Amino acid sequence: MLITIPDVLDANQLALCRRLLQEAQWEDGLRTAGYIAQRAKQNRQLALDDPIATRLGDLILGELGRNQSFIAAALPAKILAPRFNRYENSGHYGNHIDNAVFVAPGTAQRVRSDVSCTLFLSDPGDYEGGELTIEDTYGMRQIKLPAGHMVVYPGTSLHHVTPVTRGARVASFFWVQSMVRHAHQRAILWELDQSIQEIAMQTDDPSRLARLSGVYHNLIREWADT
Template sequence: MMLAIPAVLSHEEVRAFRQDLRDASWRDGRATAGPVAERVKANQQLADDDPVAAQLGSLILERLARNERFLAGALPLKVLPPRFNRYAGGGVYGDHVDAAVFSVPGSPHRLRSDLSATLFLSEPDDYDGGELVIDGEFGPTCIKLPAGHMALYSARTVHRVTTVTRGERLAAFFWIESMVRETERREMLLELDDAIRALRVDTPDHPSVVRLTGLYHNLLRSWSQT
């Protein structure tokens, strides 16, 4: 599943983010990669305890807490504080799979990575290359979204970021532990939620609205791990 979530950040917020990130303390991104990923990773990141990252990450989490599409698609139980990366001058990240478990910085807690998220902070025309490519059952999916839009996808997939040959690609990235662990069940719940929303718009008083809503919550009750 790949879900594009539009307008997580406004145009004004994106501009402010880029301004704050322009003078940030970027570090070699390989410092956070495992022994396999570090061989194919060539980008820059902010440290987990960087104050700029903490401030901007908090704003992203605030926006996501009110984003109905994100809540419906991810069914989040835990969200790792967002991190930030930069690709420029040949920056690239080859084929890799995200770690299964992450430690939450500054706490004893851990998070299972069911979903990965990339929030684009650069406009597509501002850089060449830099596509997020996700391998799936029917071949690769190439993603290059407008600034402020976010891609949500399974953390189990092999994925990569193609070489940036012009300009600069800025993004926030993070992981989500879902209340519903299985991808197929999350997809079914999202499809059912979409159908209920459409029915409520077309015929809000139809008795099936209540029955389908009850079915949705009973499935969530049966499948959730909280």
């Protein structure tokens, strides 16, 4: 299940991100690459303990905590602190699947990467290439969203970033351990949630929604691990 979430950040928040990231000290992305990724990854990233990464990561998490679409799509139990990367000068990232488990920096807490997230911070017109290309049930999907928009997709997905041949592609990326581990179950819950919301807009009678809402919550009760 691949879901686009629009307007996670507004224009003022994006301006702040761009200003701070313009001043940031970027380092070679290979510093956080594993053995396989060493041969596929060519980008730059902020250090995990960079104060700018911490500040902007807190901003993003604060907005996501109020974003009902994100909550319904990911059903988050744990969220790894957002990271930041930059692709330019033909930078790219070859086909890979993200690590299954990450350790939250500075802690012993482990986060399983059920859901992968990419929040675009550069407008599509600012760069050429740089499509996030995800392999799913229906083939290859190329994602290049407006600044402030985000895509969430299963962490099990094979994906890559195509070379950036002009300009710079800047984004935030992170992972979520979901209360509902399996992607097909999250997809069912997402579709059910969207249907409930659509029906709610068409009626003022809450009794018509009671059974359907009950099914939704009973499925979460059946599938969730908190």
